[in-house]
Amino acid sequence: MSDTARPPLRKARTAPTRATIRTVAEDAGVSVSAVSKVLRNAYGVSDALRSKVNASIDKLNYRPSASARGMRGRSYTLGVLLSDIRNPFFSEIMAGINEALSQTPYQPLLGVSDSAVGLELALVESMVDRQMDGLIFVAPRMALTDIDAAASRTPTAVIGIHSPGDTLFDTINGNDELGAEQAIDYLVGQGRQRIVHISLDLSPEEDSSVTAHREIGYHRAMERHGLSAFAKVYYAEHSPLARDVARRILEASDRPEAIFCWTDACAFEVISAALELGLSIPGDVAVFGYDNSPLCDLAQNNLTSVDQSGRQLGMEAARLVMERIEGRQEARHVRLETKVIARQSTG
Structure with missing residues (x-):
């Protein structure tokens, strides 16, 4: 050619x-x-x-170039540590975090610890090593000293821990003592007296946890109503273990009239145990949850719960971390109001 x-x-x-x-x-x-x-x-x-x-x-x-941002001192990433991805309430918290970050250059990167302290500490070290600009911990199980150590290196906000005093990290929670009191007040108003509580078994030094505060509110309300003789606390994770604990409670000769649970996921297990035993809800036993997670609205659950707005918790956590990144030094501790969302599980 x-x-x-x-x-x-x-x-x-x-x-x-x-x-x-x-x-x-x-x-x-x-x-x-x-x-x-x-x-x-x-x-x-x-x-x-x-x-x-x-x-x-x-x-x-x-x-924006991630490498260039890193060289300028920012990666525009926030590390989010969840203790348990199976908890339906945490999806609402994540939705709030995403909403708060949607109009910013920040992106959340997720780590899940399965409530194992060793894994939590390893994940935090990885987040810090990767120069993430901020950290959000959701219901961490690590010691307060470990959280403070992380916060000394990276701006940190924590959901699920009430500040015991001077800390380097911010906290965002519902008013857990008041929320528990609201639950008991509601059940007593429905004519219930034998009300027991299923909580989460944590070590004594973890009295800053939200579950410890809910126990305080439970006992305070029972005492205020003159029902201290009926007050009893059982302990269980929101797992099949909670169903076993609920079954033992419901099969006892002194079966309670109501069970107040530390989280909705635990309450769902109580509902399952009651139905397996042929009991009616709320006729034989009322069931009360905490968190008002989306699954409460499903017909098979119809769960009365304490609402503390998971989406708002997530939004506030993201906002506080970004404030810290921009230079705020003093710790802030935000407490959101709670309210009872009544459904059929309590009548």
Whole structure:
């Protein structure tokens, strides 16, 4: 074939130019520093500026370079440590975290410890080693000294631990003592007196846990109603073990009129045990949960529960961590209000 017969060479395909922070600034008609402030979720950024910059980011498909961010001192990642991925309430917390981060450059990266302290500590070390900008712990089992040690290196917010005093980390919880009192007040108002509580068995030094605070509220309310003689606490995880404990309680000659559980997941096991024994709910026994997780609304559960807004807990945790990243030094301890959401399990 002669040279003149050769087909024309294809024009080399050029890779699309990657958008930079400067091209975002030019498209939005603002300064580079203004774009940087939006990306950092800096204090004082107006909604109008944030909307304008985010519109250009979406239009140009701008993605900040993770390596460049790391060299500048930020990775824009938050480590989220869950003690148990099976707890349905934790999905609401994660939804709140995601919602709070949706308009920021931060991304959550998840670790699950299965309530094993050794694994928790290993996961925290990995998160710190990977230079994550902040940490959120959800119902951790590690010691307070270990949480403080993590917080001394990385901004940390904790859900599921009430601050015992001076700490380096922030806490976000419902008012657990009040929530338990509200549950007992409601059951007593329904005419129940023999009310027992299933809690979580933790070591004595873990009296900062939410379950310890719920026990305090339970005993306080029972005493206030003159029912201390009927007060009794059993211990079980929200696992098949809780069903075994519930079965023993329900088969006893002095079967209680109501069972108040430390979490919805535990209450679901109590409902299963009662139905397996041929008992009616709430006719033979009322069942009360805690968390108001989405599964409470299912017809087979119809569970009355204490609501503490898991989504709000997650949003507050993310907000507090970002405040810490931006320079806040003093610890903050947020406590959300609780309320009873009544359903058929209590009549």
